[in-house]
Amino acid sequence: MPAADLSPPAATAAGVLRVAVDCPLRSLLDYLPPAGVRALDLPAGARVRVPMGGRSAVGVIVAHADGSLLAPQRLRRIGALLDPEPLFDAALLELLRWTASYYQHPPGEVYAAALPTALRAGQAATAQESWLVLTDAGRAAHAAGEPKRAPRQRALAALLAAHSEGLAAAQLYAAQPDWRSSARALAKRGWTELQLRDAPPVAAMSAADTTAGGASAIGAAAAAIDVIPDLSAAQTAAVAAVDACAGRFGSFLLQGATGSGKTEVYLRLVLRTLERGAGALVLVPEIGLTPQLLERFRSRLRVPIAVLHSALSDGERLQAWRAVRAGAARVVIGTRSAIFAPVQRLGLIVVDEEHDSSYKQQEGGCRYSARDLAVLRAQQSGLPVLLGSATPALESLHNVQLGRYRQLLLPRRADQAAAPRIALIDLRAHAVHAGLATPVTQAIARHLGSDGQVLVYLNRRGYAPTLLCTSCGWIAPCTECDARLTVHRGAAQLRCHYCGAAQPLPTRCGRCGFEVRPVGQGTERIAETLAAMFPTAPLARLDRDTVHSAADMEAVMHSLLDGSARILVGTQMVTKGHHFPGVSLVAVINADQGLFSADFRAAERLAQTIVQVAGRAGRGTRAGEVLIQTEYPEHPLLQNLINNGYEGFAAGALAEREAARWPPFARLALLRASGRSATTALDFLREARECATAAPPARLLGPVPASMARRAGRHHAQLLIETSGRGELHRFLEQWLPLIERLPAARRVRWALDVDPLDLQ
Ligand SMILES: [Zn+2]
Ligand SMILES: [Zn+2]
Numbered sequence: 001m002p003a004a005d006l007s008p009p010a011a012t013a014a015g016v017l018r019v020a021v022d023c024p025l026r027s028l029l030d031y032l033p034p035a036g037v038r039a040l041d042l043p044a045g046a047r048v049r050v051p052m053g054g055r056s057a058v059g060v061i062v063a064h065a066d067g068s069l070l071a072p073q074r075l076r077r078i079g080a081l082l083d084p085e086p087l088f089d090a091a092l093l094e095l096l097r098w099t100a101s102y103y104q105h106p107p108g109e110v111y112a113a114a115l116p117t118a119l120r121a122g123q124a125a126t127a128q129e130s131w132l133v134l135t136d137a138g139r140a141a142h143a144a145g146e147p148k149r150a151p152r153q154r155a156l157a158a159l160l161a162a163h164s165e166g167l168a169a170a171q172l173y174a175a176q177p178d179w180r181s182s183a184r185a186l187a188k189r190g191w192t193e194l195q196l197r198d199a200p201p202v203a204a205m206s207a208a209d210t211t212a213g214g215a216s217a218i219g220a221a222a223a224a225i226d227v228i229p230d231l232s233a234a235q236t237a238a239v240a241a242v243d244a245c246a247g248r249f250g251s252f253l254l255q256g257a258t259g260s261g262k263t264e265v266y267l268r269l270v271l272r273t274l275e276r277g278a279g280a281l282v283l284v285p286e287i288g289l290t291p292q293l294l295e296r297f298r299s300r301l302r303v304p305i306a307v308l309h310s311a312l313s314d315g316e317r318l319q320a321w322r323a324v325r326a327g328a329a330r331v332v333i334g335t336r337s338a339i340f341a342p343v344q345r346l347g348l349i350v351v352d353e354e355h356d357s358s359y360k361q362q363e364g365g366c367r368y369s370a371r372d373l374a375v376l377r378a379q380q381s382g383l384p385v386l387l388g389s390a391t392p393a394l395e396s397l398h399n400v401q402l403g404r405y406r407q408l409l410l411p412r413r414a415d416q417a418a419a420p421r422i423a424l425i426d427l428r429a430h431a432v433h434a435g436l437a438t439p440v441t442q443a444i445a446r447h448l449g450s451d452g453q454v455l456v457y458l459n460r461r462g463y464a465p466t467l468l469c470t471s472c473g474w475i476a477p478c479t480e481c482d483a484r485l486t487v488h489r490g491a492a493q494l495r496c497h498y499c500g501a502a503q504p505l506p507t508r509c510g511r512c513g514f515e516v517r518p519v520g521q522g523t524e525r526i527a528e529t530l531a532a533m534f535p536t537a538p539l540a541r542l543d544r545d546t547v548h549s550a551a552d553m554e555a556v557m558h559s560l561l562d563g564s565a566r567i568l569v570g571t572q573m574v575t576k577g578h579h580f581p582g583v584s585l586v587a588v589i590n591a592d593q594g595l596f597s598a599d600f601r602a603a604e605r606l607a608q609t610i611v612q613v614a615g616r617a618g619r620g621t622r623a624g625e626v627l628i629q630t631e632y633p634e635h636p637l638l639q640n641l642i643n644n645g646y647e648g649f650a651a652g653a654l655a656e657r658e659a660a661r662w663p664p665f666a667r668l669a670l671l672r673a674s675g676r677s678a679t680t681a682l683d684f685l686r687e688a689r690e691c692a693t694a695a696p697p698a699r700l701l702g703p704v705p706a707s708m709a710r711r712a713g714r715h716h717a718q719l720l721i722e723t724s725g726r727g728e729l730h731r732f733l734e735q736w737l738p739l740i741e742r743l744p745a746a747r748r749v750r751w752a753l754d755v756d757p758l759d760l761q
Helices: 090-102 107-113 136-143 151-161 169-175 179-188 201-212 217-222 233-243 262-275 291-301 314-325 336-340 370-381 394-401 438-449 523-533 550-561 602-614 636-660 678-694 726-741 744-748
Strands: 010-021 029-032 047-052 055-068 128-134 192-198 250-256 279-283 305-308 331-334 346-351 384-389 406-410 421-426 453-457 466-469 486-488 493-495 502-504 516-519 539-542 567-570 583-588 625-630 667-675 699-711 714-723 750-755
Touching: 010 047, 010 107, 029 047, 029 055, 055 107, 090 107, 090 336, 090 370, 128 136, 128 151, 128 169, 136 151, 151 169, 151 179, 151 192, 169 179, 179 192, 233 250, 233 262, 233 406, 250 262, 250 370, 250 394, 262 279, 262 291, 262 346, 262 384, 279 336, 279 370, 291 305, 291 331, 291 550, 305 314, 331 336, 336 370, 346 370, 370 384, 394 636, 421 636, 438 453, 438 523, 438 583, 438 625, 523 539, 523 567, 539 550, 583 602, 602 625, 602 636, 667 678, 667 699, 667 726, 678 699, 678 714, 678 726, 678 744, 714 726, 726 750
Parallel strands: 250 384, 250 406, 279 331, 279 346, 305 331, 346 384, 421 625, 453 567, 453 583, 539 567, 583 625
Antiparallel strands: 010 029, 010 055, 047 055, 128 192, 466 516, 486 493, 493 502, 667 714, 667 750, 699 714
16 A cells, blocks of 8 residues: 655545555555445444455444545545444444554454454355245246246245245245255246345354354253352352442452352353343353353353354354344353454453463464453443452452452352462472472372372473483484474374474484483373372373363363372363362472573463462362472472462562562563574564664663574564553554564564563563
8 A cells, every 4th residue: 555645634525434454554544435425424343345456355444534644546445335334333443443552553453353254354244044035037937837847846936926025045945955956947047036135133143052062042041950059258249349330340350269169250240241131251261171161151141152262163253253243142252352252232241260371362463462451341331340360460469459450359168178288399309200209109199099189280291301312412303493302102203392393203313323212201201100100090181182172171071070080190281270179189290490481470370370280189178288399499489389378479479570670560562573594583673673762762672582592493583672651662662663664674574563471482
């Protein structure tokens, strides 16, 4: 597109439309309305087809203007209006405008990301169905008894003649299953015509339900009503506090350990919202592997629920989106991108496990935080938002301190296990066999002997992280990354966990031909060791190599629930909202990975993981036991966490952040770049840094190579920007980015800006 010039705006009588087109430009594009139409007759929030270079593109009308900075002869006309009604209401338009502006992302890509793929391509926004009608010629032919030699065609014509409005495909199928071939023959004669009409919301509603992949809404409604648990005093108070905020903005942080009943609080509040005739949006970190939450919502709410997550096909996503927009599904449960769902009369937003990093888009596209946008959407629309977690993000706890969020605490219930006893196991002070210290092995034997179940946590999948030559010291490397290859023994492969490359597992050194051996522990190897040590205790594994679907997850869950597995070895996946009521011992194999990281958030992530894993321990009302293996038992983070719990850890960590001026006491943005060589990436960032002198003040750190600098053959580097507040950061980026975009070096790299980055590696 031509660049804007600085001549005064060209006023046009019909007005100008500002359109967000899915392209990498950082501005909206100006268009004239179609000839003979006034701009104001085209509603903001509707899609239009526009000429763009030599092609046609789909865009969203964002605003109206009297004139444009473009010269009149360069203004082109909109081709066609695709939606008679806006797809986005004023509140959603404002949320998207804010998102593009705050995250400094091309607006066209932000608006496009809020729509299912099919709608980006221009498909109808309302569900459509085929209807067959008799034409005038067909009516006359039918009256004359035609076609005489084709009884099935004649029968179809008779059916249509009896329905002047025509018949929908589903009705035709019910009456005459092979209607399509007859209809084709009649159409050839010009006697029938196929028409696309908007489907009634009921059709969309059932569509929403098939996307969920579970029982239909009607089925769920007819099913037996679940036992509805009584609320504890704390749960009652939490529900009342949020409920009292209905119809106006308020943000709440619901904090309670695993099993303290957060989900029940969400359910009650969604029910209250539905009773008021409003809709609710529930964000969850992932759905594919946590079917229980969805089932609980289904059976208790007894209304159609639209489920939106990344594993849906384009068609499923479109159906679910249409059901939400038509108001047929008033409750949406979804992952990150569901924050943009067009819920009708939205009255409540819930963000479950609000600390989870999956709410932040980390790679590709606009790097927004759905948790932060949830609070913003609630504020803009005037409704309550409830963030829930056992281990809230430090940012959220800070917002409680500032009085921005109201904290609602759920203490342990009387029928719930007491807090687990946590102990550190010093790896330097004990004999260690195959990654397991003697006190841990003894504890496992003790718990298995007294009918308990054991959860062994290790955040490293595969058999061993390293394949080493015992003669020359060669370590199997990835040729595309600065990474070692992980041994996967069952699959007999070496795999790179960064780029996905795989090769057969060698038995001899790639350099000297001597024997090689796997070094270190992965879940596959720990499982093998435990199986050899405790041959009578059946074992299950829970990691991305063994569990790929909800069905796999269910199988693992069931094996623990019915006791056919006694030991569970798993990665981070064990912390994703699953409750294992039989587990009495949790062993954390290696807590040290997060202790000395260059990333200031590593400590927070480690504390959250330990607390989340520890939360899986405890049988009935008996306290569980948690053992954490470490080489640094005196480390202040671990000591603080053990002695003062997550609250104590958080207070200490926030004080450290304040002293070091890290978020939430400062604002960060990260400019990342990758190139074919380390030099191209670093050169671009150096030039970008030099441009910063022309922008308002900000502290710049770097550029430095990323911690894993070479990934999949590309070299990654980054430049960190720090300011004291959000406003300063925004003003800096506003002026700095246009300068960066014009750098010739920018064309030799891939670069992206990450505002409020979660991962600084
Ligand atoms: Zn060797
Ligand atoms: Zn690799």
